[in-house]
Every structure is written in structure tokens, then in C-alpha cells.
Ligand SMILES: Nc1ncnc2c1ncn2[C@@H]1O[C@H](COP(=O)(O)OP(=O)(O)O)[C@@H](O)[C@H]1O
């Protein structure tokens with residue numbers, strides 16, 4: 001009870017000089033606001049990353065033909081990745097659940113009667129369905145027999161179905177692609193749009209052999225999608241694959257690769273993009289202003305102890321113990337940082353709302369930053385408040401009253 | 403009530419030791435009104451600080467209510483100050499940001515238990531010093547004399563065993579000074595124990611006994627045959643002149 005009374009004295013000292021109190025808490029306000037924004041950005045980024053990685057497939061490695069750093073190239077222009085490479089990977093790299101080679105052609109005209117459409121064409125093996133967890137919602141998928149017999153069949157996405165067939169039932173109908181007629185045997189599940197804005201459902205999928213020999217006339221691959229059986233080994237498997245292809249393609253490292261290996265880690269890195277830099281920048285800003293704010297507060301309090309020696313002497317004469325004086329000043333610094341924290345949270349929250357409405361930055365508001373802020377406020381209030389409080393408590397009453 | 407035996411105080415700083423009190427002994431009984439008088443620098447404030455348990459002597463014995471103050475630690479001395487001693491300082495020392503009432507209640511914060519009737523006690527205290535009308539004023543709106551009376555009300559709130567005043571009129575004009583002295587007189591009549599420290603003979607002569615202090619020793623200690631009457635001085639400007 002007595003401690004409460006003493007604490008109230010610390011609070012009232014704060015209220016009596018509002019401008020001074022504001023200067024004391026300015027650093028805390030900015031620091032905590034930055035912290036709240038940082039955590040919202042961090043959480044938003046992680047959510048975005050998770051989503052991208054999940055879209056990509058957390059267990060998926062892509063071995064893509066052609067060097068460079070971009071994701072799959074606009075078209076298959078590099079001829080070095082072959083079915084034999086895919087077989088070698090299957091043979092020599094352990095713990096791969098599946099290896100799914102594929103070829104593709106972007107923006108190819110496909111026709112049905114009078115209707116036509118520029119669509120993305122993929123030639124795949126039967127395990128493509130599992131590799132992408134992408135099945136038919138209607139009809140049948142690509143089978144081993146389709147691949148073995150180079151059968152003239154295809155699967156279509158929703159966009160293709162709507163554009164070429166309208167209300168008509170597409171099953172058993174023929175689509176022409178480079179003058180090859182393909183019978184529609186299934187309709188793919190809807191996937192919507194990619195993060196880049198591409199339409200996943202504007203797609204035509206056919207057996208890889210049909211695609212290579214009848215339609216595209218190629219003897220090389222666009223990519224191989226691999227699914228690991230042991231996610232913890234994924235990075236090592238990626239390196240094994242790299243070494244294997246190096247050997248097969250006779251590449252020695254200073255020489256540029258003619259293939260790329262994309263892992264979920266790389267996808268995550270790309271998804272983080274500049275938000276990582278922003279994150280670090282804000283973190284530095286937050287820490288700096290919390291520390292600078294703490295030092296400013298400490299100095300104002302130290303000056304205030306000097307200016308209030310008479311008050312301290314008086315309180316001692318009225319029966320305040322050293323502990324009482326210590327508590328009073330510590331309460332003052334703690335209320336500065338806690339109040340600063342409240343205002344900082346409010347400011348940070350406002351900034352988050354503005355950012356969310358005016359920029360592309362992904363933000364997630366959660367309760368954690370507020371919990372972290374309380375801890376920070378208490379830590380800083382204590383750390384920078386102890387020194388002035390001790391100074392005040394150590395004053396000898398007689399000296400203080402002189 | 404108060405028993406000083408051979409009290410010594412030597413200030414030591416940077417190798418220089420300054421003896422200020424060189425063996426001071428006297429007793430003050432409950433209900434007495436005593437003035438400690440002496441020229442500036444004679445050690446009056448030092449003595450009052452020791453009496454008020456704000457400082458400890460470097461030698462001698464100090465019994466307050468039969469308890470040896472020299473043996474107490476800092477926290478215990480703080481408790482004694484809170485419970486038994488009411489200070490009145492030359493510079494009033496009121497908190498500008500608090501009302502009169504809050505200023506008077508300040509010592510209660512440091513009491514072992516905050517009394518339920520704190521505000522009532524503060525009101526009564528202010529009534530005792532004749533400031534019942536000024537409860538919600540801030541100190542800077544009051545005259546010097548009124549401010550010192552607020553300080554006296556604050557000293558009274560814990561019902562102290564003794565009131566210690568160091569040059570209580572030192573910062574006041576003569577009329578305000580006499581008003582303050584008349585408050586002391588009234589408190590004395592109610593049976594309170596008061597020690598006033600002053601260099602001013604006129605002020606000292608309001609007490610029932612004057613202890614003369616010079617160069618750290620008591621040179622004289624005797625009763626005042628006829629203590630001055632502040633009420634009469636307030637009525638009679640002639641007598642007030644003496645105060646100048
Ligand atoms: N902390 C101190 N250190 C050294 N000397 C001091 C200290 N406090 C007081 N003195 C000296 O002690 C003497 C008595 O001071 P004080 O008790 O204030 O006298 P008074 O109140 O009678 O004027 C003075 O000479 C003063 O300079």
C-alpha cells in the first residue's frame with residue numbers, strides 16, 4: 001500500500017511537467033512504433049513466404065534447363081537437359097519420392113472448331129499429377145499407357161474449357177495443336193492465378209512422349225520436378241543433383257551452369273525480397289531510438305534529480321526512506337517508458353494501417369508486438385531509470401536541504 | 403523527552419575536519435517551548451538536524467523518548483522522523499504542483515499505513531493554523547506567512563512528539579512572522595513540544611526558555627521570565643516595531 005502511494009508521487013511528478021514528459025518518452029514512442037511496424041512487416045513477410053513456399057511445394061526441387069537466375073524461362077530454348085539426365089537423377093540420388101520430367105511450350109495456339117486460344121502446353125509423365133498435387137476434377141488423368149503409346153490425348157484447364165467449349169461437354173472432343181488432334185480426356189482442378197498474375201488454368205497437358213515426338217519435335221526437357229521423401233535432406237539432395245549434372249554436362253564450376261536448381265529456400269528468399277532489407281533497417285531504427293530515447297530520458301531525469309534536491313530533502317525529512325525515493329524516481333522512468341510504449345503502439349498501429357492501405361508491403365497485425373513492447377518498456381525504464389533513482393536515493397537529507 | 407549528552411559533530415571533507423558541535427548537553431521536557439539561539443554559523447542548524455534525526459552526531463548520546471537515536475539505522479531514523487518529528491523550515495519547502503491540502507497530506511504517504519481519514523486530518527491540521535479557507539489553493543497563490551502556516555499544518559499532521567523549526571520567520575515580513583509565532587504559541591498552549599532555532603532574539607523571546615549556542619557549545623540556558631505575547635503584538639503596531 002505504501003509503495004503504491006510512493007509510486008503515485010512519481011506519476012504526479014510526471015504529470016506536472018507534460019512537455020518534459022513528452023521529450024522523455026519521444027524516443028520510446030518512435031522505437032516502439034518502429035518495433036510494432038517491424039513485427040507486422042516481419043509476420044506479413046513470413047506469411048507471404050509460407051504461402052509462396054506452399055504454392056511451390058515445400059518438398060519440391062526443380063531442375064530447370066538453362067542458366068541464369070530467373071524462374072522458368074519464357075520458353076524452352078536450351079537443349080542440354082535430357083530424359084537421360086532425369087533417369088540418372090532417379091538412379092543416383094537417394095530418397096527422392098518422385099522424379100517428373102516435363103516439356104512445355106508457352107503461348108501456343110490451340111483450336112477447337114472455330115474457337116481458338118493461346119495457351120500453355122505441358123508434356124508430362126503420369127507422376128506429374130502427384131508432383132504438383134494437381135488432379136483432374138472430371139474425366140481421367142495422364143496414364144503410363146498414354147505415355148508408352150504416345151497417345152493423342154490431353155487434359156485442359158478451366159480457362160481452356162470455357163474459351164473453347166463454353167457450355168459444351170469437352171470430354172471426347174478434339175483440340176488441334178500444331179495440326180495434331182488431341183482428344184480431351186479430363187478437366188484439371190482449378191488453380192487460379194499465379195503471384196505474377198499468370199493464369200494457371202489456361203493450360204493444356206498431354207503425355208510427355210506425345211509432346212516431344214508428335215507436337216514439339218524436341219529431344220530435350222524443359223525441367224524435372226523432384227519431390228523429396230526426406231525434407232531434411234532436401235538441400236543436400238539439391239547439391240548432389242547439381243554435382244551429378246555437372247558431371248554429365250562436363251561443367252567445371254567457374255564455367256557457367258546450363259541448368260538451375262530451385263529449392264523452397266530459394267523461393268522463400270525471392271518472396272522475402274526487399275522486405276528483408278526494410279526489416280533490418282527498421283530493426284536498427286527501433287533499437288537506436290529505444291536506446292537514444294533511454295539515454296535522453298536518463299539525462300532529463302538526472303537533471304531533474306539535481307533540480308529537485310530540495311524536494312528530495314523535504315520528503316526525507318517527512319519520513320521517506322532511501323527506498324521510497326528510489327521507487328518514486330524509478331516509477332517516474334517506468335511510467336515514461338510505459339506511457340511511451342502505449343503511444344508508440346498506437347502510432348505503430350496507425351502506420352501499419354496506412355502502409356497496408358497504400359503499399360504492397362504485406363503486414364500482419366498481431367498481439368505479439370504489444371507483449372514485446374511491454375517487456376522492452378519495462379527493461380528500458382528500469383535500465384535507464386535506475387541510475388537517476390539511485391542518485392536521488394543516495395542524497396543525504398541534510399545536503400539536499402541546504 | 404529529549405536528552406542530549408555531550409553531542410559532538412565534526413564535519414570532515416577532503417582531509418579538513420571542522421568541529422561544529424563541541425559537546426552540547428541539555429534536556430527538553432514534553433510540553434516545553436524552547437528556543438535555541440545563537441549567531442550565524444554557531445551550529446544551530448547542525449544541532450537541529452541531529453535533533454530531527456536527519457543527521458547523526460559524531461559523538462555523544464541522543465535519547466528521544468528514552469530511545470538512543472545514535473544506534474538507529476537510516477530506515478529506522480526515517481520512521482522516527484515520520485512518526486515523532488514535525489519540521490518547519492525557513493524556506494517552507496512546499497510542492498508547487500500540489501494543493502495546500504495535498505501538501506499537508508504528504509507525510510501520510512510515508513506512514514506505515516495510510517490512514518483512512520487522511521483528508522479529514524489534513525483539514526483539521528489546516529484549521530489549526532487558521533487556513534481552513536485555503537485548502538484547494540496552490541502554494542504560489544498564498545502569501546509567505548500563509549505558506550509557512552501550511553508547512554506547520556504539514557508538520558502537525560502525524561501528531562508529532564516534537565515540532566522543530568529552523569528560522570521559521572527568516573523569510574517573512576514582521577507581521578507574517580508574528581502570525582507564525584502566534585501559531586506556535588497556540589500549539590504550545592495545547593501542550594505540544596516545540597524547539598525553535600533562530601539567530602533572532604525577538605523570535606527567541608516568544609519561547610519559555612532560551613538555550614544560547616556559541617561556537618558549538620551551550621553558553622547559557624535559562625527560562626524566559628515573561629515570554630512575548632504574539633497576540634498582543636498583532637494588536638499593537640508599537641510592539642511589532644521591536645521585531646524589525
Ligand atoms: N557539510 C558541512 N561540511 C563542513 N562544514 C559544514 C557543513 N555543514 C555546516 N558546516 C559548517 O558548520 C558551521 C555551522 O553551520 P550551521 O549549523 O548551519 O550554523 P547556523 O545554522 O547556526 O548558521 C558553519 O561554519 C558551517 O560552515
Ligand SMILES: [Mg+2]
Nearest residue numbers: 446447448568
Ligand atoms: Mg542555520
